[in-house]
Amino acid sequence: MPYVNIKITKEGATKEQKAELIEGVTNLLVNVLGKNPATTVVTIDEVDMDNWGIGGQQVSELRKKPKP
Amino acid sequence: MPYVNIKITKEGATKEQKAELIEGVTNLLVNVLGKNPATTVVTIDEVDMDNWGIGGQQVSELRKKPKP
Amino acid sequence: MPYVNIKITKEGATKEQKAELIEGVTNLLVNVLGKNPATTVVTIDEVDMDNWGIGGQQVSELRKKPKP
Amino acid sequence: MPYVNIKITKEGATKEQKAELIEGVTNLLVNVLGKNPATTVVTIDEVDMDNWGIGGQQVSELRKKPKP
Amino acid sequence: MPYVNIKITKEGATKEQKAELIEGVTNLLVNVLGKNPATTVVTIDEVDMDNWGIGGQQVSELRKKPKP
Amino acid sequence: MPYVNIKITKEGATKEQKAELIEGVTNLLVNVLGKNPATTVVTIDEVDMDNWGIGGQQVSELRKKPKP
Numbered sequence: 001m002p003y004v005n006i007k008i009t010k011e012g013a014t015k016e017q018k019a020e021l022i023e024g025v026t027n028l029l030v031n032v033l034g035k036n037p038a039t040t041v042v043t044i045d046e047v048d049m050d051n052w053g054i055g056g057q058q059v060s061e062l063r064k065k066p067k068p
Numbered sequence: 069m070p071y072v073n074i075k076i077t078k079e080g081a082t083k084e085q086k087a088e089l090i091e092g093v094t095n096l097l098v099n100v101l102g103k104n105p106a107t108t109v110v111t112i113d114e115v116d117m118d119n120w121g122i123g124g125q126q127v128s129e130l131r132k133k134p135k136p
Numbered sequence: 137m138p139y140v141n142i143k144i145t146k147e148g149a150t151k152e153q154k155a156e157l158i159e160g161v162t163n164l165l166v167n168v169l170g171k172n173p174a175t176t177v178v179t180i181d182e183v184d185m186d187n188w189g190i191g192g193q194q195v196s197e198l199r200k201k202p203k204p
Numbered sequence: 205m206p207y208v209n210i211k212i213t214k215e216g217a218t219k220e221q222k223a224e225l226i227e228g229v230t231n232l233l234v235n236v237l238g239k240n241p242a243t244t245v246v247t248i249d250e251v252d253m254d255n256w257g258i259g260g261q262q263v264s265e266l267r268k269k270p271k272p
Numbered sequence: 273m274p275y276v277n278i279k280i281t282k283e284g285a286t287k288e289q290k291a292e293l294i295e296g297v298t299n300l301l302v303n304v305l306g307k308n309p310a311t312t313v314v315t316i317d318e319v320d321m322d323n324w325g326i327g328g329q330q331v332s333e334l335r336k337k338p339k340p
Numbered sequence: 341m342p343y344v345n346i347k348i349t350k351e352g353a354t355k356e357q358k359a360e361l362i363e364g365v366t367n368l369l370v371n372v373l374g375k376n377p378a379t380t381v382v383t384i385d386e387v388d389m390d391n392w393g394i395g396g397q398q399v400s401e402l403r404k405k406p407k408p
Contacts, residue, residue, distance in 0.1 A: 194359050
């Protein structure tokens with residue numbers, strides 16, 4: 001009966017990758033906690049890079065900087 | 069002062085249906101718990117069917133299968 | 137398949153009141169959107185009054201003030 | 205290591221305003237609780253006005269009414 | 273940079289099981305989407321069985337019923 | 341009308357610190373976006389350190405390690 005919400009930046013995750021996330025998280029809950037997969041719900045939020053911050057900065061700005 | 073978040077798959081809920089959800093949930097909190105409707109907030113997230121999984125599968129795939 | 141999260145202040149909601157909320161929200165989603173109740177999930181978070189703010193103030197402080 | 209989610213109605217917040225929110229919230233957590241900004245994450249959800257209710261009514265409808 | 277929230281009913285998940293969930297979800301995001309584990313955050317909410325409903329009923333009540 | 345949820349590890353934040361977070365976030369939304377403070381809601385979740393992971397590890401374990 002678990003509910004899982006995954007938030008990622010919107011950067012082109014494919015339908016197949018999302019399917020892998022959903023299947024993988026569901027299997028993990030079955031294997032670790034013995035949960036019933038039939039009522040395990042997973043939702044994925046894809047968040048615009050202007051709307052995601054880390055270290056006080058927008059990801060859309062961080063992506064422009066050269067990596068050290 | 070309650071806050072309610074409703075997540076549904078994005079499948080064409082109309083503005084009128086959303087209004088009914090908002091009104092219905094607010095009334096429920098007033099009737100059951102005596103909450104003040106003026107500060108009761110309801111948000112609705114419509115989630116792409118590729119981004120919603122149940123039973124380890126994407127809803128976009130489940131919808132394609134014939135019902136038993 | 138909807139998922140609903142209800143946040144209320146922790147002020148002694150009874151088990152019966154929570155059951156009413158769960159049943160009421162589930163029925164609302166069935167009636168308004170034709171959702172399947174079997175996979176409709178509702179969770180309730182009861183939040184300490186020190187941890188809930190409105191108008192920039194903690195509810196634990198607001199509750200001490202006389203009503204106008 | 206905090207995680208902050210800000211939900212606002214979708215009404216044209218600019219990239220610069222979102223940057224201010226992200227920076228401001230991060231600084232607040234550093235200043236008040238001594239949190240490490242490098243692992244402080246902030247996400248902003250912009251919610252359609254049809255999908256946001258207060259007082260039992262959609263914001264898209266409330267915005268049409270004259271202010272008293 | 274992903275953020276994952278896992279909600280499960282409070283039924284005695286051990287510290288070790290929670291560690292497995294955290295490690296497993298983080299690895300999944302690294303393997304499927306190439307995310308940086310260092311900034312991948314996972315939180316687990318354990319929800320009282322009176323506060324979790326499915327099919328319109330509290331889990332605390334469902335657990336009492338004999339399985340068919 | 342914004343809604344803000346702050347998640348922090350449960351490590352003894354005081355009532356006064358929580359009040360500062362609530363007031364600070366509310367002021368930020370008023371100053372940056374011109375939001376109405378009266379309907380701005382802030383909730384704080386304090387998460388057990390066993391239930392929070394970063395870099396694939398529980399914070400309760402990370403706290404035991406010497407800092408480099």
